Amino acid sequence: MLPLPTLTQERENHWLDRFDPRLRLLCALLFALTTVSLQQIPLLLGCLLTGLLLAWQSGLRAGPLARRLLLLESLMLLLLLTLPFTVAGETWFSIGPLNASGEGLQRALQILLRANAIVLVLLSLVGTLEPVTLGHALGQLGMPRKLVHLFLLSVRYIGVLFQEYRRLRMAMRARAFVAGSNRHTWRSFGWLLGMLLVRSLERSQRVLRAMKCRGFHDRLYLLSENRWHSRDSLTLLLVALGCTYLLILERTL
Amino acid sequence: MNSPLIQLQDLTFDHPGQPVLKGVDFALHPGERVALLGGNGAGKSTLLQLMVGLYRPGRGRISAFGRERQNENDFREVRARAGLLFQDADDQLFCPTVLEDVVFGPLNLGHSEGEARSIALRVLETLGLSRHAGRVTHKLSGGEKRMVALATVLAMEPEVLLMDEPTTGLDEQAEQRLLEHLEALPQAMLFVSHDRRLVERLATRAVLLTDGVLVEGIMHRHPHVHTHSHLHVHAAGLDAGHEHDEQTPRHRHSHEEI
Known part of the structure; x- marks a missing residue:
C-alpha cells in the first residue's frame, strides 16, 4: 500500500x-x-x-x-x-x-x-x-500522454518499491541494526539506497519484458469511465x- | 506425430562469465503439458524467456509455430502466440486498473477498443474475476494479482502457455482455484514449478534442467500404502470431534511394486 x-x-x-x-x-x-x-x-x-x-x-x-x-x-x-x-x-x-x-x-x-x-x-x-482517477482525468483533459503515463506508473510502483524498502529495512533491524550517527550507519543506509536503486532498475527491466510479451510497441492506452453530465457543466x-x-x-x- | 509448436535445438546461453545453458534440445507438441524442473539458478526462467526472444541465445536454433525465429520481428509474432506468465505478478500488472491491464494485450494485437474490452470481460468472467474489473491493480491481494496476470495472458488468446512458478506465494485455496482453471485450458503448456502437487495434477511429461542440459524426466507413480500421524491443528479446549490417546501411531509405509 x-x-x-x-x-x-x-x-x-x-x-x-x-x-x-x-x-x-x-x-x-x-x-x-x-x-x-x-x-x-x-x-x-x-x-x-x-x-x-x-x-x-x-x-x-x-x-x-x-x-x-x-x-x-x-x-x-x-x-x-x-x-x-x-x-x-x-x-x-x-x-x-x-x-x-x-x-x-x-x-x-x-x-x-x-x-x-x-x-x-x-x-x-x-x-x-483516487490517484488513478486523477491520472485518467488529467489524460482526458489533454495533458501530455507521456506525463500522464509517468504519473500512473509511479502510482502503480511506488507501493511496490516502498514494500521492498520496508523488507530491506526490516531485515536490517532483524540483525540488530540501530541507526546512530556513525560511519557504519551511513554506510549501511548507502547500501540500502543503492540496493533499492538496483532492484528498481531490475524491476523496470522485468516490467518492460512483460510488456513486450504482450506485444508492447511504444503505445499505452487509457480506458476512462468518466462521463461529463449536464450538472457538471452547470456547476462549472x-x-x-x-x-x-x-x-x-x-x-x- | 504432429509437428512441434516450439522447438529448441542445441541452445546455449551465458550470463556474463558463467554459462547457464550448454546445449538444450526440447520440443513442445500440441496438447502437452510439460513440467520444467531443476534446482535454483539452473536457468529455468531464462529458458522460458529465451523461447519468446527476451534474450538471444549464444548458439542454437529456436523454431516456433513452424518457422525458425531469429530477430525481434520474428519474436513479436511468437510472443502473441505464446503467452508468458511471469513469476512476480507485480512485474506483469503495470496498468492502473485491472480492465486496462487485461485489454493491453488485445489492443496491441490490433483489436479495436470495443473488441478488446469484450475479450477482456469474457476472460475475466471465465476466471471468475468480473467483479474486480474496475479495481486498482496495486490494491489486489497476492492471489488475485496472480489470477489477473493469468487473465492478461489469456486475453491474447495464445496457443501456448509458458508459466514461471505459477503457484508460488499462493495459499491453498488460491492455488486450488488456479489449478482448476489451468486444468480446464486447452493450450499446450510448459511450466516451471517446485510445487509437487501442481506437477502431479497438471503435467503430462517432465523435463529436468541440470548442468545446463535438459534431460527427459521419468514420472512414475507407485501405489503407496502408508499409515502415519500427521500434523493436525485445532484450538486447545475446543471439541474437535475426536479423542486424543496417548500413543500416536508410528509412521509406516511400504512401497509395493505392481
Whole structure:
C-alpha cells in the first residue's frame, strides 16, 4: 500500500464523487487562478472561508489535514517574520535600525490567506481523488500522454518499491541494526539506497519484458469511465460566475 | 506425430562469465503439458524467456509455430502466440486498473477498443474475476494479482502457455482455484514449478534442467500404502470431534511394486 496516510475515510457515494473528476480539477484551477489575482484582505478572507467550508464538507480528516497544513504554515511563518522588514513603505514599528512597514505586513497577510485557501481547496477537491482517477482525468483533459503515463506508473510502483524498502529495512533491524550517527550507519543506509536503486532498475527491466510479451510497441492506452453530465457543466458555469464576481468586486471595492 | 509448436535445438546461453545453458534440445507438441524442473539458478526462467526472444541465445536454433525465429520481428509474432506468465505478478500488472491491464494485450494485437474490452470481460468472467474489473491493480491481494496476470495472458488468446512458478506465494485455496482453471485450458503448456502437487495434477511429461542440459524426466507413480500421524491443528479446549490417546501411531509405509 502507499506510504502516505489517506486524507479521507473510506467512503461511498459521497456528494463530491457524483461530479466528474475533470470538473473538480477545473474548479480547483479556476479557484486558484482567481485567488492569486485578489488583493483585498476581506475578499481573501472569503476565499479562505470557502476553502474551510469545502474541506469540512468533503469529509477531510482533521489530523492528517492539520499535519499537511502545518508544513505550509512553517513556510508562512518565515514570510510573516521577514516581509514586513523587507518591503518598503510607511513605518509601522521599528526594532533598532530595522523598520517594519504596514505594506509589508499586508503583503504577508495576503500571501498567508491565498496559500491556505488554495491548499485547502486543492486538498478537498483534488486530494480526495483516487490517484488513478486523477491520472485518467488529467489524460482526458489533454495533458501530455507521456506525463500522464509517468504519473500512473509511479502510482502503480511506488507501493511496490516502498514494500521492498520496508523488507530491506526490516531485515536490517532483524540483525540488530540501530541507526546512530556513525560511519557504519551511513554506510549501511548507502547500501540500502543503492540496493533499492538496483532492484528498481531490475524491476523496470522485468516490467518492460512483460510488456513486450504482450506485444508492447511504444503505445499505452487509457480506458476512462468518466462521463461529463449536464450538472457538471452547470456547476462549472456557477463556479466561473462566482470567480468573475470576486474579480469584479476586487476592482470596484 | 504432429509437428512441434516450439522447438529448441542445441541452445546455449551465458550470463556474463558463467554459462547457464550448454546445449538444450526440447520440443513442445500440441496438447502437452510439460513440467520444467531443476534446482535454483539452473536457468529455468531464462529458458522460458529465451523461447519468446527476451534474450538471444549464444548458439542454437529456436523454431516456433513452424518457422525458425531469429530477430525481434520474428519474436513479436511468437510472443502473441505464446503467452508468458511471469513469476512476480507485480512485474506483469503495470496498468492502473485491472480492465486496462487485461485489454493491453488485445489492443496491441490490433483489436479495436470495443473488441478488446469484450475479450477482456469474457476472460475475466471465465476466471471468475468480473467483479474486480474496475479495481486498482496495486490494491489486489497476492492471489488475485496472480489470477489477473493469468487473465492478461489469456486475453491474447495464445496457443501456448509458458508459466514461471505459477503457484508460488499462493495459499491453498488460491492455488486450488488456479489449478482448476489451468486444468480446464486447452493450450499446450510448459511450466516451471517446485510445487509437487501442481506437477502431479497438471503435467503430462517432465523435463529436468541440470548442468545446463535438459534431460527427459521419468514420472512414475507407485501405489503407496502408508499409515502415519500427521500434523493436525485445532484450538486447545475446543471439541474437535475426536479423542486424543496417548500413543500416536508410528509412521509406516511400504512401497509395493505392481
